[in-house]
Amino acid sequence: MLPLLSYLLPAKALASLAQGPCGKLSLVASPGHPTPVTVWDTFDQALRRSGRALWEDSGRFTLLLPDGAILAQAADRKGNFAADLAPGPVKAALADLSALRCLLPMTRGEITETRLALTDDLHKTCVRAELRLFNTETRALLITLQGLRGYDKALEALRAQVLTLGGEAPRTLCARLVGDTPYTSKPEVRIEAADSAFDAATRIIATYLPVVRANEPGILADHDTEFLHQYRIGLRKIRLILGLFEGVYRADRTQDLRDRFAKLMRATGPLRDLDVAILDRDHAHAMLPPSLHPGLEALFAALATERQEALRQMAAHLQGRDYAAEIKTLTRLFDKPRHLGPGKLADVLATDLALRLILARHQKICQAAARITPETPDEDLHLIRLHLKKLRYLIEFFAPLFAPVPYKVVRKTIKGLQDLLGQFNDGVVQQVSLQEVLLRQAAPPVAMAQSVGALMAVLHGCHGTDRAAAIAALQAFTGPDLCTIFHSMLPGQGDLP
Amino acid sequence: MKILACYSNKGGVGKTATSVNLAHAFATMGLRVLLCDLDPQGASGFYFRVKPSKKLTEARFFEDVARLTDAIRASDYEGLDILPANMGFRDFDVFLSRMRDKRSRLKKALTAVQGDYDLILLDCPPNISTLSENVFRAADAIVVPVIPTTLSERTFEHLVDFFDTHDLPKSKLLGVFSMVQTSKSLHGDTMKSLTSAHKKRFLRAWIPFASDIERMGVHRAPLLATAPKGVASKAYRALAAEVLERMGLAK
Structure with missing residues (x-):
């Protein structure tokens, strides 16, 4: 050295x-x-x-x-x-x-x-x-x-x-x-073998609530779009635990929490959608010839104006009394969980429950992949993408349970597959949202309408290729090689062929 | 990498002062420069406070790449390194005479460091020898300091004749008037006659006789570092710019 x-x-x-x-x-x-x-x-x-x-x-x-x-x-x-x-x-x-x-x-x-x-x-x-x-x-x-x-x-x-x-x-x-401990979007949540599902779920949520809150000032200051993105990921992980660990908390409490976190998430939707659209600016320019760039500029100028309004609304939401009271209550609830109320699965071992959920989710993905035909609707592929997202978060929460080498392979493969399915889904969603942008304009300039039309045509043209690539990757993930690796990752399964 | 020599068969014409100040000026212009002191008196090294090389003895300069590169010392100035001389350099001709390709050994030796520098400046001893022939062949250009007096004029004519006789390209020769005293009519007349006789050989820039230059030995530092605003510093800067232009290194 x-x-x-x-x-x-x-x-x-x-x-x-x-x-x-x-x-x-x-x-x-x-x-x-x-x-x-x-x-x-x-x-x-x-x-x-x-x-x-x-x-x-x-x-x-x-x-x-x-x-x-x-x-x-x-x-x-x-x-x-x-x-x-x-x-x-x-x-x-x-x-x-x-x-x-x-x-x-x-x-x-x-x-x-x-x-x-x-x-x-x-x-x-x-x-x-x-x-x-x-x-x-x-x-x-x-x-x-x-x-x-x-x-x-x-x-x-x-x-x-x-x-x-x-x-x-x-x-x-x-x-x-x-000084200070640095912010991380993926804090370590220590889950012991003897932890109950109630304790583990509560600890995960209590760990991610500060992550969500840490991003609030950055959203308000509008430093970059990652603050809102990470805020949403934090909320999504919390909602995932509430959804998958059903039965860990009292049923009425679970439903109440799901509704409340869903409401928090909904408030972020318009701004995030516009962020995603605007972040695609360079890609959109690359897809169209220079003669259509002035129309794209008009489109992105319109999106930027819409974003200003969405940001204003998001800021008003985050700075509002209701939000302050809600997030404070939720934080207190998970910091001192005695009021959460245990459900019928509260005392199940967290690792047992997690393993069961992971296996079930993997099986669901394999079954869905096996059913795919050329006629399978795009929405079904989107559902598989959501399953994959849940599977990845689950294995990430419980990462210490798994054999490290296959874990890395599985996690990386899921991430790559999610990206491909995400790209495919973005293309589908973008076509719809582009049309909506045009409809929202009182009198869209001709150049903008031409560029949006051209962009939609290009996106439609990519649809088949993106779909084929996503399906091929999905079938590889659910194929025998990666299934073997997946099972070898699970505790006590290292000796599987 | 280009090689520039500072040479005159006559002593005391300001070769070392020119070499030291040019090398430093080039470095301030952003070039990576190696000032290679070939004169066993080691005056270039002295001006930069660099001690003589102890290990670069006998024929090692020409035969031992590792020793040659190890002997290089950084100066106190960004971008300028020194290869100091020692008294053993006085026997260069003896060693060269025993070697094959004795007239191109210097160029071969210097290729060892060609990747490290944009320009190597050779401060040469005042004689015509096998080493000088090596210098004439290795250098892309040769700055020849000329005091505008009769004796220096004669020395320059000898050098031009030598180049003619040995079929060396005279275009390499860049005469520069040195230690010029404008108050002396002889200096003015000699400059005119030499410039007229060798139209393409003399540079426009010239170096005045200045006490700043004499005091370099006291400060042991280049002029641009100790008296950057002085007349002599300005002259060396102008000379450096013109030499780079003639060598095709001007940015």
């Missing part, structure tokens, strides 16, 4: 480093002045998780990579998505970030940079270093070593001194600067 280029040091090491000589070399320090700094990351803290840290100071972005390498570029940008940054090394190194997630300021504070040079008896610089003292939530000291060609020994002498002073890998810089 190559030696690191940067190290995190205890803040108190600053004095020792800036004063002491390093072997036969003298140290020359050129301290800078404290300047304001902002630490950036996506809401799901993709940079922190990958061991990177991004900060902005003095009109430039600086990115620390896990190996300690430092990249920098001017902070010019037209928005806060990684793709909005001006071309440069930082933008290139952020290319792996989700295009749907914007960068957000995680914390602010000050940074003081000190340049260090170790010089020999001729006052020739033999190695350089950059010390960065961050003063945000906490103080953190980062040293970046810069070796010079032909002076390897000097570099190693400085590295040795840094390690003596407590230097460690810089992967945790972002965590130190930001």
Whole structure:
């Protein structure tokens, strides 16, 4: 493994480093002045998780990579998505970030940079270093070593001194600067073998309610569309548990909760539908010739206007008294579940129930897949997609139960299959929604009508191909090879052929 | 990668000052530069505070790629590295005479680092020797500092004759007037006559006689670092730009 280029040091090491000589070399320090700094990351803290840290100071972005390498570029940008940054090394190194997630300021504070040079008896610089003292939530000291060609020994002498002073890998810089436990859309829910279905269901829901709530500020600020998407996924997982674990809570309570969560979900529908349509903008442009792009622009301008209204309504809903009271009540209910009222399956072992549900769902998918013919309606394929979604969430909730290797294969396969079925279903839904957009316009421009017509024709043309690809993948998933892997994933089934 | 030499058969014409300041100016223009000190006096290395190479002895410069690359030292300036000389370099001709392809060994040796640099600048010792012939063949261009006096004029004529006699391309020669004192009519007259006699050989830029240049030995740093606004610094910047243009490296 190559030696690191940067190290995190205890803040108190600053004095020792800036004063002491390093072997036969003298140290020359050129301290800078404290300047304001902002630490950036996506809401799901993709940079922190990958061991990177991004900060902005003095009109430039600086990115620390896990190996300690430092990249920098001017902070010019037209928005806060990684793709909005001006071309440069930082933008290139952020290319792996989700295009749907914007960068957000995680914390602010000050940074003081000190340049260090170790010089020999001729006052020739033999190695350089950059010390960065961050003063945000906490103080953190980062040293970046810069070796010079032909002076390897000097570099190693400085590295040795840094390690003596407590230097460690810089992967945790972002965590130190930001503090707090990072947000995750998939929190770990610990389910023990002895847990009852009641306890497990309650714990899952109690874990996902904060995930739902954590996304509310981002929806209101309209940072990016993922806040609403993750808010909906959180609600969907809660509704899935309420639906599948029927009998765990009292019947009337279950129905009441299902209705209440369904109502919360319904409020998100219009905005999410418009988000999905607008996110398809580049794809739509790619599908049509440039002569039809002006009509598409008019279409997306109309969608953007509709979205503003949908966002306003969503914000009013989230900021309303009813919502505040409802979400507070629901949170309290699952934090202190004694009022939930156990149902007839409350005491069943959670893992037993989950296994039963997983097997039943898998069987249902296999049976539905076996019935598919060229005449099978599109709606039936959509239903299979929903089964797959439920199956995936279930195996994800109970992931620790399963043999890791087949679990990964099964999960990945389901995800890929869901994507294909999703693409197929989106094409079907899009044709309908495009027609609806046109109908909603008082007097749609001719160009818009032409482009919508062309888009619908292209989507219709893709229908057969997308459907065939989805069915082929579905049949592979329910075929003998993947069924064997699926069963080998289940506890006690490892010896199955 | 291109190779530029700074050469004159005459000593004391400002070869090393020109090499050091040109190399630094090129680096400030964004080029990756290696200044290769071929003069055993090691003055280029001295100006950059780089100690003489201890391990690059005898024929190793030409035969041992690893030793050659290991001897390179980063300067204190971004983009500029130094290959320092040592007293052993005075025997280069002896080693070259024993080698096959003795007139192209320098170019072969320098190919070891061609991926690392955009430009290698050779600071040459003041003689005409087998090493000089290597320089003439390896270099894409040769900057020849000429003090506008009679003796320097004669030296330049000798160099042109040598190129004629040995069938070397004279287009490589880029004469530059050095240590020019505009108050001296001799300097003005010599510049006119030489420029007229060798129309394409002399560059427009010229280097004045300046105390800043003499003080480089005190500061042990290139002029653009210590006196960036001085007349001499401006002259070296202009010279660097013109040389890059002539070598087709101008951006």
